[in-house]
Amino acid sequence: VxxxxxxxxxxxxxxxxxxxxxxxxxxxxxxxxxxxxxxxxxxxxxxxxxxxxxxxxxxxxxEGYYIVGLLAEAFLEKHPGAKIIHDPRLTWNTEAVVTAAGGTPVMSKTGHAFIKERMRTEDAIYGG
The missing domain is CATH 3.40.120.10 (Alpha-D-Glucose-1,6-Bisphosphate, subunit A, domain 3)
Structure with missing residues (x-):
């Protein structure tokens, strides 16, 4: 590399x-x-x-919504049905990809501190 x-x-x-x-x-x-x-x-x-x-x-x-969706799919392969936290700016594509992969999309406030906190409260496997 x-x-x-x-x-x-x-x-x-x-x-x-x-x-x-x-x-x-x-x-x-x-x-x-x-x-x-x-x-x-x-x-x-x-x-x-x-x-x-x-x-x-x-x-x-x-665009970020493609990356969040791609990573969410990878996590959901190993953790079917899990919750994925996402920034409200990344709704397009993310919600559709997460739902299609069998996960539950959960919107958070913008900002890594809010996303991390929401991941803890929702017991999510990924947030972006």
């Missing part, structure tokens, strides 16, 4: 812009690096490193 790193030196002045790959204008450097290096995928993190975002081999951003 080879990693091509860009903008990986911590600098609180954010000289390369706001580290938020949810904003389309913040995705271009990762997209370009994937294409330039012929990478299989790209990974970008937000400013506090609690979320990662994926890009395909063409440098195209993969």
């Amino acid at each position: 080879e990693f091509i790193k860009i903008h990986n030196t911590p600098d609180g002045t954010f000289p390369n812009g706001i580290p938020n790959p949810l904003l389309p204008e913040c995705r271009d450097d990762t997209r370009k690096a994937v294409i330039e290096h012929g990478a299989d995928m790209g990974i970008a993190f937000d400013g506090d490193f609690d979320r990662c975002f994926l890009f395909d081999e063409k440098g195209q951003f993969i």
Whole structure:
């Protein structure tokens, strides 16, 4: 495995812009690096490193609801009928995939602290 790193030196002045790959204008450097290096995928993190975002081999951003659905399916294969906690911004696709895989989708407030707490109270196997 080879990693091509860009903008990986911590600098609180954010000289390369706001580290938020949810904003389309913040995705271009990762997209370009994937294409330039012929990478299989790209990974970008937000400013506090609690979320990662994926890009395909063409440098195209993969929306979070696809990733949450993909991971939920994998967890539900081993834990049929389990609960999956999801962010309200990721309702599209997530609820359909979780239900089709035999799980129960449960919406949480936005934010990792809320998702983690809801996972504990619901005894969920995954949250995203």
